[in-house]
Amino acid sequence: MIVASKRERFGYYLFLLPAFVVFTTFIFGPMLYSFYLSLCKYSLVTTNNPQFVGFKNYLDLFKNTQFLTAVKNTMIFTLALVPLTLFGGLLVAMGINSKLIKYKRFYKICYYIPYVSSMVAVSYVFKILFSSRPDAAMNALLAAFGVAPIEWLNSADWAMIIIILLSFWKQLGYVMIIYLGGLLAIPEDVYEAVSLDPINGPTMLTKITLPLLKPTTMFLLVTEVINSFQIFTPVHVMTSGGPGMATTTLVTLLYEKGFKNSNMGQASAIAVIIFFALLLLSIIQNNLDKE
Amino acid sequence: MKKFFALFLVVAMVLSFVACTPTEEPTPTQEPAVEGTKEPVDTNVTIRFWQAGGDTADAQATMKSLVEAFTAETGIKVDYQTYPWGANPHTSFQTAIVGGDVADLLIVGSPFDYGLALEGQVAPLDEYISEETKADLQGVFASEGVFHGEGELDGKFISMPLYGGTRTIYYNKAIFDAAGVAYPDTSWTMEEFLENSKKLTGEFEIGGEKKTVYGFATSAKYASQYLPFIWNFGGEILTQDNSAAAVNSEEWKAGVEYFLQFFEEGVTPPGSEAMDLAEQLAMFMDDQVAMMCATVDYVTEILKNEGWDAKLGVGAMPNNNGIASSYVGADVFIIPAIAKYPAQAAMLLEYLLRTDSQVKYAQVVGFTPAVKSAMEDPSIANDPVQLAFANALEDGKYYAKVSCSSDITTILRENIQSLLAGNMTLDEYAADAEARINQALAEAE
Numbered sequence: 001m002i003v004a005s006k007r008e009r010f011g012y013y014l015f016l017l018p019a020f021v022v023f024t025t026f027i028f029g030p031m032l033y034s035f036y037l038s039l040c041k042y043s044l045v046t047t048n049n050p051q052f053v054g055f056k057n058y059l060d061l062f063k064n065t066q067f068l069t070a071v072k073n074t075m076i077f078t079l080a081l082v083p084l085t086l087f088g089g090l091l092v093a094m095g096i097n098s099k100l101i102k103y104k105r106f107y108k109i110c111y112y113i114p115y116v117s118s119m120v121a122v123s124y125v126f127k128i129l130f131s132s133r134p135d136a137a138m139n140a141l142l143a144a145f146g147v148a149p150i151e152w153l154n155s156a157d158w159a160m161i162i163i164i165l166l167s168f169w170k171q172l173g174y175v176m177i178i179y180l181g182g183l184l185a186i187p188e189d190v191y192e193a194v195s196l197d198p199i200n201g202p203t204m205l206t207k208i209t210l211p212l213l214k215p216t217t218m219f220l221l222v223t224e225v226i227n228s229f230q231i232f233t234p235v236h237v238m239t240s241g242g243p244g245m246a247t248t249t250l251v252t253l254l255y256e257k258g259f260k261n262s263n264m265g266q267a268s269a270i271a272v273i274i275f276f277a278l279l280l281l282s283i284i285q286n287n288l289d290k291e
Numbered sequence: 292m293k294k295f296f297a298l299f300l301v302v303a304m305v306l307s308f309v310a311c312t313p314t315e316e317p318t319p320t321q322e323p324a325v326e327g328t329k330e331p332v333d334t335n336v337t338i339r340f341w342q343a344g345g346d347t348a349d350a351q352a353t354m355k356s357l358v359e360a361f362t363a364e365t366g367i368k369v370d371y372q373t374y375p376w377g378a379n380p381h382t383s384f385q386t387a388i389v390g391g392d393v394a395d396l397l398i399v400g401s402p403f404d405y406g407l408a409l410e411g412q413v414a415p416l417d418e419y420i421s422e423e424t425k426a427d428l429q430g431v432f433a434s435e436g437v438f439h440g441e442g443e444l445d446g447k448f449i450s451m452p453l454y455g456g457t458r459t460i461y462y463n464k465a466i467f468d469a470a471g472v473a474y475p476d477t478s479w480t481m482e483e484f485l486e487n488s489k490k491l492t493g494e495f496e497i498g499g500e501k502k503t504v505y506g507f508a509t510s511a512k513y514a515s516q517y518l519p520f521i522w523n524f525g526g527e528i529l530t531q532d533n534s535a536a537a538v539n540s541e542e543w544k545a546g547v548e549y550f551l552q553f554f555e556e557g558v559t560p561p562g563s564e565a566m567d568l569a570e571q572l573a574m575f576m577d578d579q580v581a582m583m584c585a586t587v588d589y590v591t592e593i594l595k596n597e598g599w600d601a602k603l604g605v606g607a608m609p610n611n612n613g614i615a616s617s618y619v620g621a622d623v624f625i626i627p628a629i630a631k632y633p634a635q636a637a638m639l640l641e642y643l644l645r646t647d648s649q650v651k652y653a654q655v656v657g658f659t660p661a662v663k664s665a666m667e668d669p670s671i672a673n674d675p676v677q678l679a680f681a682n683a684l685e686d687g688k689y690y691a692k693v694s695c696s697s698d699i700t701t702i703l704r705e706n707i708q709s710l711l712a713g714n715m716t717l718d719e720y721a722a723d724a725e726a727r728i729n730q731a732l733a734e735a736e
Contacts, residue, residue, distance in 0.1 A: 010342060043384045043410060043694075044382075044386070044389060060730075060734055063730070064730070065723075066701075066702075066727075101526020131562075132560070132561050132566060133560070133562070133570065133573075133574065134503070134561065148560060150563070151561055151562040152562070153349070153562075153565070154561075154562030154563070154564050154565040155562070155564075155568055155712075156708070156709075156712045156714070159565075164346060214292065233352075239565065241701075241705075242512065242513075242565045242704065242708055243511075243564045243565040243708040243709075243711075243712060244705050244706075244708040244709035244712055244714065245705050245709070246712075249707075256697075259379065259382045260697045260698075260701075261407070261697050261698045262313065262385065262694075262697060263734070263735075266734070
């Protein structure tokens with residue numbers, strides 16, 4: 001155990017101070033203030049002080065069909081996207097990691113480019129591709145195969161599917177890179193040792209590769225769930241939450257309440273609910289990881 | 292080293308102090324007072340002027356030249372900035388107001404002005420603006436800028452329009468000719484409008500090319516698209532005192548039922564439940580749509596393209612037993628309550644509402660002037676497009692003005708789209724919208 005003198009300890013704290021000040025000012029402080037605002041009636045256009053109303057904002061939210069639909073849509077989005085991205089990312093990573101594949105760098109770049117592209121820009125591109133116009137790109141492609149035009153983003157049945165598809169395409173490269181790192185970290189000796197036994201590919205995958213990738217999977221699971229809960233840009237750009245409430249998610253509702261309706265109290269209440277939902281999910285996932 | 296550090300610290304502190312000390316105001320140049328005010332106005336100042344929207348090349352350049360002409364005439368310098376609609380200017384303005392540092396003159400989208408007035412964030416314009424300017428405002432604007440509510444602002448002008456922003460029907464004459472349908476006149480009824488839309492839907496030979504045409508492109512995404520039809524049936528969003536929802540009425544439901552027919556009959560393009568108007572405009576330009584309902588700037592954009600001078604017609608909103616309505620949603624001037632130079636901002640406002648300024652803005656940007664005197668200018672008076680929109684303005688009607696207007700817009704959009712998707716019946720739609728609007732009103736109290 002290293003024993004530091006008082007003077008040394010003071011020095012350490014001094015080094016921590018700038019980061020602590022920044023964290024407190026820009027993250028911890030606003031977070032606490034947001035908790036407080038969620039218990040208040042506060043309009044963005046007023047310079048009056050927030051009025052304390054207790055849990056009214058929360059009670060109003062739970063009576064609001066828009067909020068309940070947003071919760072349902074966010075859950076659907078998360079439950080569809082996270083397994084899809086994790087599975088797809090693992091598959092691509094294993095493919096690229098395979099000794100049979102050439103030009104690995106080229107594939108890595110191809111899969112990673114969407115991740116570093118601007119979400120606003122790609123959302124606009126998808127909006128154009130999936131326009132409901134009969135002569136729009138995707139409908140023209142379908143027409144070539146004799147399929148009738150689809151209303152895509154303007155249809156309550158399709159809009160969420162397109163948003164999931166876009167998010168999957170965008171996120172796949174990130175998951176692939178992390179999984180690739182995990183695969184490369186598995187010592188070659190393990191596979192060499194196993195190769196002495198008569199073990200087939202699928203068994204190797206389920207008994208060796210996947211268990212050794214568990215920490216990577218848990219990390220991706222947590223971060224991807226957090227990301228999915230915060231889905232905003234593609235919804236805002238492509239559908240504004242419509243048609244009807246088909247694509248309204250928690251963060252788009254938060255934005256609408258806070259910045260369009262100036263109802264910062266209710267917007268903060270949604271933020272607090274998202275915070276606790278994610279905290280709970282992270283704790284559960286963490287416990288599963290320990291098991 | 293320590294001495295050097297201490298010296299450096301002292302010098303830095305002194306410099307910071309000097310930098311933070313307000314510079315001495317230059318000697319004011321006294322100008323005659325603005326009408327209605329007693330004190331002479333200091334013209335040796337720089338005022339800030341922020342415009343929500345107005346960022347298209349033509350609009351921005353025109354406004355800049357008007358602002359420069361104002362500076363040349365009065366000596367008041369103006370720091371002019373535009374905030375594109377895509378960048379949510381209202382949020383920026385709200386934040387600036389809460390932060391206590393906002394421009395002296397703002398252009399905002401109505402009814403945002405009303406929301407700010409409810410919070411006491413705008414200055415009453417009556418003490419700054421001349422009676423002549425007020426009397427010169429086009430029909431609907433003479434009353435719509437007046438605030439009705441509790442507090443000091445009740446009965447006072449809180450906003451003035453930059454232009455007369457309303458919507459009316461415009462059409463593609465080539466499609467009408469191909470379908471053998473007579474061009475609409477100002478007296479057409481809603482039945483005739485629907486019937487013509489059906490006749491104009493189908494396969495037609497336009498300009499030597501076979502086209503699939505939709506009679507009337509409309510979108511359930513925008514309240515401006517369906518509200519005029521509902522108003523024509525006597526439907527209203529709120530009760531007269533704005534205290535409760537009125538959407539569960541027979542009149543409202545009759546209007547919605549009429550609007551739904553465009554979708555059920557397939558006369559509007561597929562996906563119109565949530566289609567952008569810009570996308571429908573592209574279809575209109577491609578001879579795939581016979582009629583649209585939008586603002587005059589859309590018409591101006593169309594007319595910039597070759598051949599459209601002869602092909603484009605501007606009609607009138609159809610009427611229901613003589614009742615016709617058009618949706619008004621103009622961008623308006625406001626002076627924030629915390630403006631540093633309200634009198635100088637009012638001078639700029641009056642300058643921009645002057646006949647010559649309004650004519651210049653209308654000529655370049657295409658919007659209908661907000662003042663009657665500008666309508667007499669030959670360039671406007673002889674322009675059939677401007678006249679058609681000015682006529683529509685006479686039947687103009689504003690959206691519900693309450694603090695939760697934005698919430699109501701979302702509710703109406705969500706519900707009408709759900710109705711179109713077949714997720715609810717008309718009665719369920721109206722009852723649900725009523726309950727949700729009432730909840731929004733209660734929450735906003």
